[in-house]
Amino acid sequence: MQANPRSLDTLFNSQLRYVVPMFQRLYVWKESPQWSTLWEDVSEKAQLLMRGVKSNPHYLGALIIEGVKPNSPREVKRFLIIDGQQRLTTLQLLFCAYRDIARANEWKTLDRTTTRYLENADADVMEKPDEELFKLWPTTLNRDAFRSVVSAGSPEEVSKRHPLVYLPRKRKPEPRSNLAEGYLYFSKMISAWIDASAAEFSKTREEAAFALLQSLQQDFCVVEISLSEGDDSQEIFYSLNSQGQPLTQSDLLRSLIFMRAEKEQIDRDEIFAEYWSKFETDFWSMDVRRGGRTYSRLDLGLRFFLMAKTGQMVDARRVNEEYRRWVSAHPPRYATVKDELADFTRHGEAYQRYESAIPSELPCTDLRRVLMDFDVSTALPLVMFLELEAGLDAEQSKDCLDAVESFIARRVLAGEETKEYNKLFVDVIGSLRGLSGDAVLPALRKKLLEGGGTTRHWPTDGEVVEKAISRPVFKMIKTPALRLILERLETALRNKKTENLDIPAGLQIEHVLPQKWDAHWPLKGVSIPANVALYPHLAQGELAPLADAVRTRNSTLQTLGNLTLLNRYLNPAASNGSFESKLVEYRNSVLRLNRHFDAATAWDEEAIAKRGKALGEAICKIWPRPTVPEKSES
Incomplete structure (x- = not known):
């Protein structure tokens, strides 16, 4: 590793190019504090120069680069930017703005000088002239905007290519590229400074512009740290970003993968376009909250991928560290970086399929809806393992996923705790690793049946029926989960003779015996006042x-036996009326759940318990549970 001071003239005035690797983040510097701070320093130094006052060079920080062996004798010498891409990109925008001002004023010497800082000469003999022409080559998602700004030639053209967009009813415009904004900022500042300085010092505008360029050339330096062959650029990158954790876990993963791709001399653009570009979307960058913390979906997807692979818990704050340890095992996990990205993409697509599902658009039998309505995203690592890692065919996979669904659904109905689900499902993966095919289902059932207590118990048929009869599920289970249970019961009640009608979205949960029952539902032949119905402790006299x-x-x-489903028109119509009036409305429903009431002549606590028992028994058939542990193949 060698460290040397480099003036900006030395930095950009050679036939070379600085390439921002794929693992680097997008250009994110803004006017405050970065551009304005840099410009204050530049204008101050240039003012001192015009006054004839000597000053010490101003250091802009470190630039860490790593040379790359050329693939062809025609290739322009290439350096990877390990650290410093933000300031290097900003300097390029500043020089670009200066060049365009010089060009507009026909200051040819200044134009030629700054053009050399932006572009390499002799494009006709380059291996890839469209790329090698530029002294700086940004990361993939910044390239089009950067090339557009550098080639525009004027602030007017940059504004035309990157216009401000105002959406209806919005006072502020939509954000546009930081690269365009940076160029326009420096263009405005440089023009204003030249005019003001020329007037202040009685110079021509060209003389003032020359002094500004001279100051940039002489008074500003970076410490260029050039890595030697034995230096580990990956470790250096991590060390630079270890304090304050400025990078996300997925940023660090990207750095790990694409640094190795560089060393394997894999076409970075090709693997980015084929694989990683799928993760540079709004879906993956969106923040979600899990366990009281906020993570990007990509960070969570990476964590779930690693848990599906290892069968071990992974701390969300140290995902990258665990991934590096896992992927660096011997023998190697993957033959190439391309194989690694292909596998991660496969798991990412599975994660996205579940995470992006919209429950209202899915049938109640879809596992994606089950997991979302029951709010058990912690089961996703196990689901991903069963779908992608366990070597199961379609039928075997369905049987295993049905077992997981039964375990979850029964526990929801029984009101069991979910706080250890993340550990539980990862433990299950660990117990299944090394198994495949027919051996997986018995081992899965055995593991789920072994659990005990309120955190891991798989409720029995008797327990399910008892909870269906007695548990006030309307108060205890969230509406989406309870509606799903009722929809699954509706599906189970249908037979071959039933019309194949989809269950409509937006059905509402209806209390047959209404929550406000005082007006039309006597109790033991006595009409109960509304206040006593709401607050039984107020009962006095003959009501006591x-x-x-x-x-x-x-x-x-509030128990399951008293609940049904109605559409939004029937639900208000039935409302708090008498049982007789409700029956009239229920006859308009096509749901099998509501055919139960056709033969009913009364509705009371005994009838509710009887129906609750029947629904509980139906749930046991919908989500069956093995009665004894099965022996798994070893």
């Missing part, structure tokens, strides 16, 4: 002996 019965009714009406 009914206080417990009121409490029982208020609890019973």
Whole structure:
């Protein structure tokens, strides 16, 4: 490793190019604090120069680069920017703005000088002239904007190519490229400085512009650190970014992969376009909250990928560290970086298929909806393992996923805790690693049946039925999950003779015995006042002996046996009316769930319990549970 001071003239005045690797982030510097701070320093130094005052060079920081062996004798010498791409890109924007001002004023010497800082000569003999012409070659997603700005030739053309867009009812324009904004900022500042300085020092505008360029050439330096062959650029990059964690876990993963791609001399643009570009989208960059912390979806996807691969818990804050340790094992996990990216992309597509699902657009039997409505995204690593890692055919995969779904659904109905799901499902993956095909299902069932307590127990048929009868699920289970259970019951009640009608979206949960029951639903032949129905402890006199019965009714009406589904037109119509009026409305429903009431003549706590028992038994058939652990093949 060699460190040397480099003036900006030395830095850009040779036939070379600085390439921003794929692992670097986009250009993110803005007017405040970066551009304005740089410009204050530049204008101050130039003012001192015009006054004839000597000053020490101003250091702009370190630039860490790594030379790359050329692929052809015609290729312009190439350096990878390990650290410093933000300031190097900013300097290019500044010189570009200066060049265009010189060109517009026909200051040919200044134009030629700054053009040499932006472009390499002899494009006709270059290997890839469209790329090698530029002294700086940004990362893929910045290239079009950078090339557009450098080639525009004027602020007017840059504004034309990158116009401000105002959306309806918005006062502020939509954000445009930082590269265009930076160029326009420096163009404005340089023009204003030249005019002001020429007037202040009684110079021509060209003389003032020359002094500004001279100051940039002489008074500003960087410390160029050039890595030697034995230096590990990857470790240096991590060390530079270890304090304050300015990079996300997925940023660090990208650096790991594309640094190795450089060393393997793989076409970076090709693998970026084929694989990594899929992750440079709004979906993957969106922040989501998990366990009280906020992560990008790409960080979460990487974590789930690694847990699916290893069967071990991965700390969300140290995903990249764990990934590096895992992928660097011997023998290597992947033959090439391309194989690694292909596998990660395959898992990423599976994760996205589940994470981007819109429950209202999916049938109740779709596992994606089940996981979202039951709010168990922690099961995704296990689902990804079963779909992609366990070597299962379609039927075997379905059987295994049905077992996982049964485990989750029964626990939702029973009100079991979910706080250890992340550990549980990863433990299950660990127990299945090394198995494949027919051996996976028995081992999966055995592992799920072994769990105990409130965090890992797989409820039995008896427990499910008991909860269906007695648990006030309307108060205890979130609406999407409860609606899903009722829709699955509706599906199960249909038979071959039932019309194959989809269950419409937006069905509402209806209480048969309404929550406000006082007006039309006597209790033991006694009409109960509204205040007593709501607050049984207020019962006095002849109503006092009914206080417990009121409490029982208020609890019973929230159980599964008293719930059904109606569309948004029927639900208000049924509302808090009498049972007789409700039956009239229920006859308009095509749902099998509501055919149960066709033969009913009364509806009370006993009828609710009886229907709850029947629905509980139906749930046991929808989501069956093995009764005894099965032996897995070893």
